[in-house]
Every structure is written in C-alpha cells, then in structure tokens.
Amino acid sequence: MRKFVFGVLAGLALAIVVAAVMGMGALMFVEQGYVDPRADISPPAFEKKRAMEALDAALDRYAPKRKDPIQPTASSLSQGAKLYGKYCAKCHAAMDSSETAWRVRLYPPAPQFPKAPTDMEEFENFYVIKHGVRWTGMPAWSGELNDEEIWTLVTYLNQMKKPGPLMPGMDPGRNQSTPGAAAKGGTK
Numbered sequence: 001m002r003k004f005v006f007g008v009l010a011g012l013a014l015a016i017v018v019a020a021v022m023g024m025g026a027l028m029f030v031e032q033g034y035v036d037p038r039a040d041i042s043p044p045a046f047e048k049k050r051a052m053e054a055l056d057a058a059l060d061r062y063a064p065k066r067k068d069p070i071q072p073t074a075s076s077l078s079q080g081a082k083l084y085g086k087y088c089a090k091c092h093a094a095m096d097s098s099e100t101a102w103r104v105r106l107y108p109p110a111p112q113f114p115k116a117p118t119d120m121e122e123f124e125n126f127y128v129i130k131h132g133v134r135w136t137g138m139p140a141w142s143g144e145l146n147d148e149e150i151w152t153l154v155t156y157l158n159q160m161k162k163p164g165p166l167m168p169g170m171d172p173g174r175n176q177s178t179p180g181a182a183a184k185g186g187t188k
C-alpha cells in the first residue's frame with residue numbers, strides 16, 4: 001500500500017515537473033521572438049484549427065442563444081446592405097463589384113463573405129459583431145451600432161448563404177469565375 005501511494009505521488013510530481021518545463025519552453029519560444037510576426041503569410045493549419053476551436057468553444061460558453069428578431073424583407077435587407085457597405089465591406093468584400101476590399105492582408109485573414117458566407121449561428125454572428133474578436137482585426141461594433149442594426153447585419157449576412165430575389169446589390173455573376181470584389185479581395 002505504501003509503495004502504491006509513493007508511486008502515485010512520484011508520478012504526480014513527475015507530471016508537474018514535465019508540465020512546468022513545457023510551459024516554460026513555450027514561454028521562452030514566445031519571448032525569444034520565435035513567433036513569426038508577419039501578417040502576409042497564411043496561418044499554419046494547426047494554428048487555424050486551434051484558433052477556430054478556441055473561438056467556437058468561447059462562443060458556446062459566452063454567446064447568449066437568441067433568435068434573430070429581424071425578418072429578411074426588402075427594407076431590412078436594403079438597410080443591411082447599407083450598413084454592410086459602410087462598415088464591413090472594406091474588410092469582408094461587397095456583394096456587388098462596385099467596392100473592392102482592402103488589398104492589405106489581415107492576420108488571420110478576414111473571411112470574404114460574398115464568396116464564403118459565414119456558417120456560424122445567428123446568435124454567434126451577433127455576438128462576434130457586437131464584441132469583436134480579440135487578437136484579430138475584427139473590431140467590436142458595440143460603440144458604433146445598436147443591437148437592432150447588428151441584427152439587421154446578421155439577417156443580411158444570412159441571406160448571403162442563399163441570396164433570394166430580395167437581396168440588394170447582387171452580382172449575378174458572383175458564382176462564376178471572377179469579376180466580383182470578393183475575388184479581388186484575395187484572402188480566404
């Protein structure tokens with residue numbers, strides 16, 4: 001019995017030492033400048049995966065599960081298009097080709113919604129738009145847009161998945177090979 005307890009304690013102590021050494025190693029890696037600071041490279045696959053998992057898990061924990069109160073009508077979608085054009089299209093690309101996304105690169109890149117619509121739930125999009133995403137270029141819009149405007153944007157973004165006839169500014173060629181702003185944006 002004594003031997004067993006000793007074995008367990010020794011195992012625990014070893015695990016703690018190994019964890020501490022690994023933690024210090026990671027800290028030194030960061031502090032010694034081994035993390036590549038460039039924004040014009042693509043995030044490595046493991047980083048992208050970990051970051052997405054971390055964001056998904058955090059949204060599960062923090063974002064209140066609410067229903068989008070704004071119906072997709074001609075008027076709400078045109079309001080959404082206006083807000084999107086004013087505040088979002090520079091980074092996320094516009095539905096029509098009249099506005100091009102910035103050709104600078106963000107790290108992580110801003111998703112180009114007309115080409116690759118968001119697959120997140122409405123309440124998650126609401127939370128991300130309102131509060132932004134730390135350590136990325138996604139700003140928090142809570143000081144600029146009220147809740148109704150944010151839901152209007154959520155409704156508009158949702159329509160990008162399957163744009164119906166009410167969708168304003170649709171580029172009819174957007175599913176073909178290129179000419180939209182999205183394609184010119186260049187980032188994924």
Ligand code: HEC
Nearest residue numbers: 087088091106108109110118119125129133136137138153
């Ligand atoms: C300065 C650039 C910038 C602006 C302006 C901007 N965004 Fe973003 N946005 C980003 C970046 C970068 C990400 C990616 C964050 C990440 O990888 O977690 C992002 C992510 C998002 C996401 C999460 C998408 C997903 O599927 O993961 C949503 C939704 C979003 N933005 C909506 C908006 C809306 C709506 C606006 C306008 C009110 C806006 N953004 C304005 C840079 C921007």
